[in-house]
Amino acid sequence: MFISGVGGTGKLFLIEAIKCLVDDIWHPKSGEIMCAIVAPTGIAAFNVGGLTIHRLFQLLIEHEGKTAGYWALSKEAQKRIKMTLKNLKIIIVDEVSMVSNLNLAYLHMRLEDIFGTDEWFGSKNILFVGDLLQLPPVNGRPVFKKISNKLVKTRLGVANAVNIWKETVEYDELTINERQKGDETFFKMLDFVRHGSLTDETID
Structure with a gap:
């Protein structure tokens, strides 16, 4: 699900309300994450009280303008992140306009690895929040664009590209x-x- 809306329509309020609801219903233990709030940059993550996508899901970051590749976690690292996210109920990705289509694919692949399933995003509930008319990815194509066949082969190691955004995301908008x-x-x-x-x- 993608929730959009211009500034002032309550996107941050919605994120905080969902987080409070999840905590009130399931009462996560210390160190346990049931509502994972992430964003593509440190400032954006700080503003919503979350972590960067790269930090929580241990994805590589680009270096000197070079697009990062995807690396599988070590057994020990995978064990740790599984323990942290074992009771995960929902993932909220804020400022989604700054997430590239390649990083969206990396997130999907990481969640597949963590939860041992080939379902989209590890079969977890995922909510994207933001305004696609705001800042685009620093280095990469917008999240809603199909990854090129060349990039799919070199970065993901598969033959054919799929538009993950189009295949998986429904749209709604905050208007007041x-x-x-x-x-x-x-x-x-x-x-x-x-x-x-x-x-x-x-x-x-």
Whole structure:
């Protein structure tokens, strides 16, 4: 599931509400993660009280602009992460616009490895949150783009590419903007900026 919405529609509030609900229902023990909140950058992860995708799922990061590959975990590392996530109920990925299509594939593969299944994302509930009109991946193609056949062969070791986003994600949108409530003119101007359609008339 992908939940979108412009700034001020309550995406962060929704994430916090889901986290509280999971904790209230299942009462995770110390060191146990039932609601995994992750983001593609350290600042984004800090803002939602989570971890980076790379840290929690132990994915390699790019170095000097070079796209990272995918490496299977050692038996010891896999054992540790399985213990941490053994009762995982949901994964929330915030600021999904900055996640590349290749990193989405790496996340899927890591979850397959951790939970021992070939189902999408290890058969775990996963919620993507963000606005695809905001910042794109620093190095890579947007999460909703199909990975090229060449990249699939060199990075993933498989023959044919699949558009993971299109195959797995349903869409919904938060539409009530509480932040700009009561200021329709300012809200419309921000929407023009968001879509890259700001005109001289709008500025005036």
